[in-house]
Amino acid sequence: MPTSISRHLFGCAVLALSTLATTQAAHARETAPIDARAVWTERSLSACRSGQSPTAPDVCLLRTMQRYGARPQAIAAARMLVKANKAGFISAWRPLGKAALASVTYPFRANTNEGSLLIGSDGAAIDVDEGSVREEDRATPAWRAFAAAHPDAMPFAPADFVGSTATSDGDQRLLFSTPLKRCHACAEDGALLVAYTVDEAGVVLERKLLTIK
Numbered sequence: 001m002p003t004s005i006s007r008h009l010f011g012c013a014v015l016a017l018s019t020l021a022t023t024q025a026a027h028a029r030e031t032a033p034i035d036a037r038a039v040w041t042e043r044s045l046s047a048c049r050s051g052q053s054p055t056a057p058d059v060c061l062l063r064t065m066q067r068y069g070a071r072p073q074a075i076a077a078a079r080m081l082v083k084a085n086k087a088g089f090i091s092a093w094r095p096l097g098k099a100a101l102a103s104v105t106y107p108f109r110a111n112t113n114e115g116s117l118l119i120g121s122d123g124a125a126i127d128v129d130e131g132s133v134r135e136e137d138r139a140t141p142a143w144r145a146f147a148a149a150h151p152d153a154m155p156f157a158p159a160d161f162v163g164s165t166a167t168s169d170g171d172q173r174l175l176f177s178t179p180l181k182r183c184h185a186c187a188e189d190g191a192l193l194v195a196y197t198v199d200e201a202g203v204v205l206e207r208k209l210l211t212i213k
Helices: 020-027 046-050 057-067 072-083 141-149
Strands: 089-096 099-105 114-119 125-127 160-166 172-181 190-198 204-212
Touching (some): 057 072, 072 089, 089 160, 141 204
Antiparallel strands (some): 099 114, 160 172, 172 190
């Protein structure tokens, strides 16, 4: 299922594999649509990282963005990330047809400082990295076979956008690959290939594990 950032970020819709609307209604919070104006080019955050700032890192981040003239949309996006206990900011924007891919920088993390959000035309943001392997994935033959052969392997963000295909009914399938390995420096044991279906209006409808390659 598509996942929101900790089920809170950006009022993001948490989309279930087969019944996205149900989960979305349960977890979504309303927010202004997220678009390319939410991108912020990082300025110096050294004081926030080093503890030299008298404020907490997340507060320091927001104040730094304001000081350097970040757009209101960028500050709003960062504020909602902070509210979800995932201090960071949108650092890049890539249109994917009627949807888009937002890159997120998490400047205060020790590891995995990057993330990816799939943004629908309705402004819902889906974290394609958090909880990369869902319970429904673990029930598939593909995952069971992989886990049996590589019991210590786990997904490492960020997911890579690897292409898109059109469906017979006019929808778009966006394909993401996430490496599976035992540690950051380890060789890959495989990759999780996931498809998100986006309708003609640009709304994300569902997520599906295609295979583990």
